[in-house]
Amino acid sequence: GxxxxxxxxxxxxxxxxxxxxxxxxxxxxxxxxxxxxxxxxxxxxxxxxxxxxxxxxxxxxxxxxxxxxxxxxxxxxxxxxxxxxxxxxxxxxxxxxxxxxxxxxxxxxxxxxxxxxxxxxxxxxxxxxxxxxxxxxxxxxxxxxxxxxxxxxxxxxxxxxxxxxxxxxxxxxxxxxxxxxxxxxxxxxxxxxxxxxxxxxxxxxxxxxxNLSVQQFNTENGTMLMQKVDKLLETYKLKQQLGFAKFQYNAKSPIDKNDSMLRLWLFAVFPALIQNNLSSCTQFNVVRTAQTRTTIRKGTITLDDAVISMPYQYKIQYLQNLSPSQTKCLVDWVNKGKWQIGIDNTASLPFYVVPNSTYENTCYDIIANEFEIPRLQMGFFDCEVPFIQAKDYACSSKICRTDLVFQHYLKTFLNDDFILQSNKFTLPLSIVCSICWLICVFAVIFKVISTASKHSYQKLLKDEEK
Missing domain, CATH: 3.60.21.10 (Metallo-dependent phosphatases)
Structure with a gap:
């Protein structure tokens, strides 16, 4: 490969x-x-x-x-x-x-x-x-x-x-x-x-x-290897639950779709854990579409799932104080694939996704990571940007590495199952509201049926009298 x-x-x-x-x-x-x-x-x-x-x-x-x-x-x-x-x-x-x-x-x-x-x-x-x-x-x-x-x-x-x-x-x-x-x-x-x-x-x-049973399929070496792998899973706590997803997030889904992993990064992970107000410039997030390696499935999310989805251990970095025209030019430049030699023109997604912007703010800080920043810097000449040294980002979560940021987000925010409070499982407000709403609906239905039944019974008595 x-x-x-x-x-x-x-x-x-x-x-x-x-x-x-x-x-x-x-x-x-x-x-x-x-x-x-x-x-x-x-x-x-x-x-x-x-x-x-x-x-x-x-x-x-x-x-x-x-x-x-x-x-x-x-x-x-x-x-x-x-x-x-x-x-x-x-x-x-x-x-x-x-x-x-x-x-x-x-x-x-x-x-x-x-x-x-x-x-x-x-x-x-x-x-x-x-x-x-x-x-x-x-x-x-x-x-x-x-x-x-x-x-x-x-x-x-x-x-x-x-x-x-x-x-x-x-x-x-x-x-x-x-x-x-x-x-x-x-x-x-x-x-x-x-x-x-x-x-x-x-x-x-x-x-x-x-045409083999599991016992026949497992060779002696295979069984030893599986035991070794199980021990590694235990050592690195890869089966540890980090979060719980109500929905599936697809790695290859465009950011205008609700199930997009890229959308999750751009509009959830970045604002929650990376963006801060240290600069007067607008924080502008850039996410490479190949950054999310695979889909996060609906249900329990383990550390193993998180590592598979985001394996890269890159420091979060940023380019400070770029003008609107420079920011737009650099984004367009990397998305034309000029940073690489061979281009697959059949790609369904752009190389990089960014928030929709009219580029009207005074200045921008482009937030990416140590792998993406050099690619953006390669566009400085074409975009007439004086060389800017990348800076390490001071993340609000104190965790400034792509894989750890993602894991922290899953633990902190993407945990949609029952919330544990005071050693008791408490239903989230949204579920409580849903249950109340259902009770009201059933009450109304019951009232309608009861009223209808009463009218039907009274009519039946009158018919019998006639």
């Missing part, structure tokens, strides 16, 4: 140690660079025959102009025009039942669909519309969709992130005959597909995939 490629140490470690792993990784478009020489990173593809199903597996990282310390992501043209790719197609195209196309790109993204279309085109050279399953990861979305409305032989899936969701996709294939170079070949087409979607990983469900 992109985070791994961004660390030279990480990729060096993987490259030097992957020979220890039984199954090498598949890197169709990533090469390792050492002493100005390029080396194959694992395997370009893998052909597997299992239970009579013939699978061709490819693995792609998203391409772009990004520069990495000791790896290079090859362009699409370089891969699909390569000798190894052509040899693979000639050898396996007509003896493949399904292509598993794994991509470190979000589902429905332009490049995901571009890879799928290229694979489809390559197989059509052999008069074969091969079934394709595109396994996506990067956008942290929960997706199960066809690749193209006109192509029922391809689905794409993305199972969110951090093992919070689980897709089990069932393919039913049927044998068909195709003719290529005047010869008949038995290949596959999709008869049907379906999926089971889980909100959590479940050992029993996973075990069933291999």
């Amino acid at each position: 992109n985070h791994d490629l961004g660390s030279g140490d990480a990729m060096g470690y993987v490259f030097n140690n992957f020979y220890l792993v039984k199954h090498k990784q598949i890197a169709s478009n990533v090469v390792f660079i050492q002493n100005n020489e390029e080396y194959q990173f694992g395997e370009k593809y893998k052909y597997v025959v299992k239970s009579g199903v013939r699978s061709l597996i490819l693995g792609f990282m998203y391409t772009g102009k990004n520069k990495y310390p000791n790896t290079r992501v090859q362009s699409d043209e370089e891969v699909f025009d390569s000798i190894w790719f052509e040899e693979m197609m000639q050898k396996y195209a007509l003896i493949t039942d399904i292509v598993l196309l794994t991509v470190h790109i979000g589902a429905n993204k332009a490049q995901t669909l571009s890879f799928y279309k290229e694979i489809r085109k390559q197989f059509q050279r052999f008069n074969y519309s091969v079934p394709i399953h595109v396994l996506c990861g990067h956008a942290h979305k929960n997706v199960f969709a066809v690749c193209d409305k006109l192509d029922k032989n391809c689905v794409q899936t993305e199972a969110h992130c951090y093992m919070q969701y689980y897709h089990q996709v069932f393919w039913e294939l049927e044998e068909v005959e195709v003719v290529f170079n005047n010869r008949s070949h038995l290949v596959s087409k999709v008869k049907n597909y379906s999926r089971v979607k889980q909100n959590n990983f479940d050992k029993e469900l996973i075990g069933k995939r291999f």
Whole structure:
């Protein structure tokens, strides 16, 4: 993934140690660079025959102009025009039942669909519309969709992130005959597909995939590892309850939606714990859309949930005393993506979200963190801003690190369950009001029914008298 490629140490470690792993990784478009020489990173593809199903597996990282310390992501043209790719197609195209196309790109993204279309085109050279399953990861979305409305032989899936969701996709294939170079070949087409979607990983469900019980699925090493993990969970108190959410807050929801995690940061966390009145300038919050890593689900929120959603340990910082035009220019500048080399133009959210502003105040303090501030500073030249040194923010909560601020907010403000007072559970006022309102409604209904019944009974007596 992109985070791994961004660390030279990480990729060096993987490259030097992957020979220890039984199954090498598949890197169709990533090469390792050492002493100005390029080396194959694992395997370009893998052909597997299992239970009579013939699978061709490819693995792609998203391409772009990004520069990495000791790896290079090859362009699409370089891969699909390569000798190894052509040899693979000639050898396996007509003896493949399904292509598993794994991509470190979000589902429905332009490049995901571009890879799928290229694979489809390559197989059509052999008069074969091969079934394709595109396994996506990067956008942290929960997706199960066809690749193209006109192509029922391809689905794409993305199972969110951090093992919070689980897709089990069932393919039913049927044998068909195709003719290529005047010869008949038995290949596959999709008869049907379906999926089971889980909100959590479940050992029993996973075990069933291999026709194993939980006891059989848990190897001796696996059991030892689980015990080790359980101990770590206990040591770091990751199962400790921090808060309780009445609603689900979605990481990828725009700020004009009530369920937006970004909205929660911008209009709740910042005002409650970060903003203060130390400056005469307007406090202007800037939040990177990738800052919230995953959704906060409805219900009990644990420390583990908080760390997963906001793992970054960045100091809160600010740029002081910017003019309205400078503030607007810097926000526009970072949202055009000029701070990065490769841009995904299909992003559904801007790079950064800010409060709606007409930029009419006298001056602004831009509040962000030590990761975002350098990106804003890169826009100083284009926005004609004299260099301003970032300052560490004196948070009102005394906690000035992004992850700790978020945890503190959950504990202090997002705790919508019963309030504990004097060792007794006391209902919040809103719930008391709701109950009173319901009692009144029932009283009115009862009165109406009673009155109606009384009138009906009196009418019945009169009818009997007549």
